[in-house]
Amino acid sequence: MRFVFTDEQSMFKDGLDRLLEKTFSIETRRKMIESKEAHSEQVWAGLAELGALGVPLSEESGGLGGAGIEAMIIMQHLGKHLVLEPYISSVILAGGLVDLCGSEFQKKVLIPELVAGEGKLAFAHAEQLNDEGGTELETTATQEGNKWILKGQKKLVLGGATADRFIVSAKTREDGEKVGVTLFIVESLDDRIGGKAYPLIDGSRVLDIQLNGVEVGPESVLGTIDQAQPFIDCVNDRATAVICAEALGVMEVIHEMTMDYLRTRKQFGSALSQFQVLQHRAVDMFINIEEVRSLVIHAAGKAWSENSHERTRAVSAAKALTNRAGRLVAQEAIQLHGGMGMTQELPLADFVRRLLSIELLFGSERFQRRRFMSSDEQVVDRSVFVSPKKRWKQI
Amino acid sequence: MRFVFTDEQSMFKDGLDRLLEKTFSIETRRKMIESKEAHSEQVWAGLAELGALGVPLSEESGGLGGAGIEAMIIMQHLGKHLVLEPYISSVILAGGLVDLCGSEFQKKVLIPELVAGEGKLAFAHAEQLNDEGGTELETTATQEGNKWILKGQKKLVLGGATADRFIVSAKTREDGEKVGVTLFIVESLDDRIGGKAYPLIDGSRVLDIQLNGVEVGPESVLGTIDQAQPFIDCVNDRATAVICAEALGVMEVIHEMTMDYLRTRKQFGSALSQFQVLQHRAVDMFINIEEVRSLVIHAAGKAWSENSHERTRAVSAAKALTNRAGRLVAQEAIQLHGGMGMTQELPLADFVRRLLSIELLFGSERFQRRRFMSSDEQVVDRSVFVSPKKRWKQI
């Protein structure tokens, strides 16, 4: 166990900071949101140049062979600067699936483009927005000759509006309880895809797509037929871990803004920072952020692990805590800003809205706690610490 | 709706205050706890003289025809003075059962004695301490000729150590899901009862009893055979409502002690009451107590109601809130007293321990919230307020 960044990691952090400070600001962001692309090609190219787009992909696939900690560093910085880039969708989700399941040929085609910032991917998976934890997939892929026909609709495709290709999940078998899920690579230009882009509450752009009998060849199948679910779970966990890192970056900025406001704003003849009640509220924000930092590091360290129970446990813990802490931090920041905290004018508003999006994405606090608890039984005995369960049994 | 006490109620309050101030104090209490009886005959006699022992019993049975509000007043005062008297067990639970189910003859024998303070009753019902919400009764009563034989054990019989008679619940029928429960009047002097008295964490004394084939005659059956459950639920609800009133009295004293301490104790050159964080904590205690007061009044007003759903809903709401608030009030009181709050020497300790007992008696917060929610469906449409459910259905 080590809690210090390597020199390489530290240099990478500095590079990110320099890039984002130079190319991005809250004003840029507000302009971007109104633009057609809703993200910045300049920042994306900069990230490519830094190697950030290949960092968490394996070297065999053409990535840089980093893992969760590196992805965490990137996302925390994207969070601090409130960048709009589709890093999670393109690199972590879709890129991760190609990395995990792709054939040599598929990797050779897709990864270098992705890493170079020249081709964006997105993962089209979600269908049911009204059932958290519901797993039913209604999109189907049926085989006709050596072709597959995809029918269904996908919602809230992150990064979908600017993606060049989608990885689409579809049901390919259904025997009673058991469902076989397969992944397909689909060109976004295919005219049998009906797409509708719209903004989320933080301004980032997503896409709903309609697959009206899209036909793809056998070379579009990503990974083994019927066997995609564990890989989907894996990249979802990774994405969940790193979106917590993004939230951490967002919270750090919110906290800093709030401390500045407390020090500056005067009421009753004193700076707000002199009121003990407000001090303690600021402290509770700080403690919450430090706890999130701890579990973000923990989740990042486990999210690329092959032990899926350990991974799930760490990721669910991090997301449950991030959601709770994020809500507290946002609410207290607004409250401590008083009326000013309610205005759209302050950059605080943009950070608060992004934090709320993150809360609603990738599982609620309640959902993640339940998932944490159900992964618990399996993982306890694998940990380095042996539980004293046997002793209690005697009582 | 009226929220003002009647003149009669106000006079009664004053009488209680005078009695308890004259006859009881924390020193008395501490001595009593060590004594064999663990309660004060003088206080009991005083309560009888004031009429308090008959107040919440119907006039037909020989009581004074009061109801929940009067019982609330009494218990709130017993709480304020931390009196040990078995009011709930003797008057509300056992007395209530006789009032609700007794024959003319049984009432004539038992109620006047009870009201005069000359005969104490207790209700022996609980068996499973390790299963909250578990309803299984293992005590059985079997008929032999015109006699009933009682076998089983009862735990945590409130007021049991000083009771002259027990009302004992027993299973008299069991057809699959349906269980018939019957109540029996049993003399405490019966030598086939094995009793073991012990103190609760607040010092009050309870009794475990063992019924080793106790034989009683047909005149001992209280109410209709197999039909006791609704009446048991009823007196349990009443007891729950009034123990919340006791908790209210306890909390009021705790809050007052804490305010005194904050005003007196100095640190860093100022009274503790000058620190804004401590002020706001004191305010939160106060708000919690006011909320408890509101729901105690509400529960008291509904606990004698014949509508069992309305009754359950009001009582469960009060107990759930009382438990949550009680814990907050006790914890904050200790914390605001600092080290002194940890000593057994301060009377605060006695109040805190009683509040903890009350929390553990008659249902936890979680249990009561669940009960509240399940009574919810039935009660909504009977309320004076019509819900706009039908409108939502159109959405």
Add this chain to the structure above:
Amino acid sequence: MDINFSEQEIKFSEEVRDFVSQHLPGDVSRKVLEHKRLDKDDVQRWHVALYQKGWIAPNWPDRFGGCGWNSVYQHIFDVESAALGAPRLSPFGLGMIGPVLVAYGTETQQSTYLPKILSGENWWCQGYSEPGSGSDLASLNTRAERKGSSYIVNGQKTWTTHAQWADMIFCLVRTSSGARKQEGISLLLCDMNTPGIEVRPIVTLDGEHEVNEVWFQDVEVPAENLVGEEGKGWSIAKFLLSHERTAIAGVGVSRRELVYLKHLATVHKFHGKPAKEDPVFMDRIAELEIDLLALEMTVLRVASGEASGGEPGPEASILKIRGTEIQQRLTELQLEVVGQSALPHLPMAWGDSWMGETPGAIHAAPLAARYLNHRKTSIYGGTNEIQRNIIAQRVLGL
């Protein structure tokens, strides 16, 4: 003491239900129930209906056109009308300056303004907060200088709700610089059409326009528009703020939103089953419902003390704190139950004319904005921290 409704009270609640069902315009009710955007006319139509019925000013004395309802009747009206989707009326005339004029106004002021408040002809807004004076309201800087028979007002007010709809504004202004900052504050009534007044919108967190800055540049206000004595405005301001706090508990609306929350829990699912079957979620709803019941009983207790004893005491601060906390928790739980469905940002979908589809459920569209908007409740009307200070000092004597 009797916590059950009397027969008359039950009859009254039926009367209210009947009236609301018949006279509340259906489109307004639907907007309210579905959390859509209301415009001035929506509120106005309901205002006029109540005015015609004589139910417009529950807590004004009879002789000024009030209903003379006691606090229980007021509560019944609040709950029943809210349940059926009645919009909140603008509080600034009926709930704030009206009672102030009843208590402190000259006869001319009363006869000039009160009837127009009742009829809805005049809408008011409130000129209290300033950029530099939020919680520390008494530090306000807007100045009014007496010049002949007028005051000349210069300065800036902020967070002025619905200034864009208002005909009149009541303003706290500084008429002299006394030793204590509370001294020298006066209350002025001012026509929003007076030259020199400029209203600038403030867009809030949720992207909506509800509050404004109001700028005063050499605005001439007739001296007869001074309420009470010059320099004695602070005690009037406090009278008004404590009135505001009682209304702010919002029990009727919260009860409606709780029912809506439960409805959402039948429509939305967790793990393939309706959310209402999720014990963890239902435990949280139960806790909220119990807290709301406690608030409701506290409102009735405080209000009944008020009826018997005069103006509401600092206990009303409890209602402000808990009322707004409950309102906020309701928005949180509504957001939780719809989850991802609330992510799409489609402000057009909560306008009335929207006929399109939404990626999530249509009723989910306004819930994130609603959550963000309701963060204001613990800030406005005196922050909840200020309320705790008030209780600490004036109730607990700390």
Add this chain to the structure above:
Amino acid sequence: MDINFSEQEIKFSEEVRDFVSQHLPGDVSRKVLEHKRLDKDDVQRWHVALYQKGWIAPNWPDRFGGCGWNSVYQHIFDVESAALGAPRLSPFGLGMIGPVLVAYGTETQQSTYLPKILSGENWWCQGYSEPGSGSDLASLNTRAERKGSSYIVNGQKTWTTHAQWADMIFCLVRTSSGARKQEGISLLLCDMNTPGIEVRPIVTLDGEHEVNEVWFQDVEVPAENLVGEEGKGWSIAKFLLSHERTAIAGVGVSRRELVYLKHLATVHKFHGKPAKEDPVFMDRIAELEIDLLALEMTVLRVASGEASGGEPGPEASILKIRGTEIQQRLTELQLEVVGQSALPHLPMAWGDSWMGETPGAIHAAPLAARYLNHRKTSIYGGTNEIQRNIIAQRVLGL
């Protein structure tokens, strides 16, 4: 950065488990796991076993007989030994005055006291708080006057944990009345057998005797027992308090108690089913477990910064706050799961020799007392309010 245990670390954890399994006396372990009362000898036997193994002082330097473990090793030892029921060692010698003497002591003081702390020959207690000086520790009044080669100590200390077991006490005393109250405070070491010292028990909320008052009447302390310079005791006191806070997180014990809580949830029932099948209860356990995981990672983060940078910073206050909150929540949930079974007050049942029956489950008997006892954790070692002040001032710069 790597959050996985290395092979050496895994090997070390196995080594700890083996050692504890073999050398921790079974009766001691059982008492700890079942929350029974420990006496001095119970702790002493474990102390000696660790001493003989050379594992008694994890964070002392090698040359004074410490183990030289880094923070990860210390953490592994903490968690593994606590899980198997190792009692907490007395912290006053090993964790407090020991490190102080290492940093500030004279060679004679080091050679006189440190070996006896290691061996367990000397037990220490802490003379910090006074009746008038709780959170405001620097306002202490116990006076030490220099008289020849001695100090004469008069005054009273309080909340002195296990003074009844101690051979020595380290005391903050006032040696002069400076302008600032922090000035003129000195640290003295004092033999508990010195004439004039009287220990009076304080019985706590839970009915137990753990803390004491210690009275000093003309107690003569040799001048060589002064630690550091006269009048410079305050900075030593702060050094010591921040050490105390790191240990106070108590992750090992909390992990053990969490496992116990889950065990209780299989034995006790709600509504006829094991409590572990109650989703509401399990949601609360999950929340606690996640918070504990966060605390554990924070301990490791802070401790590893400490190892690389020197003494723990004010961030250690986070560990005090969250560590004690978690300890308290564990006692609450344990109490909740056993419910009514915890009502009987049977202090004899948590002594070791108890063979009788209890009305509830026997393991439930100590849980109410335990809950009450643990209220102390947010008070001692600097109240959690003081810790928040520290963070506000020293970390956030407010």
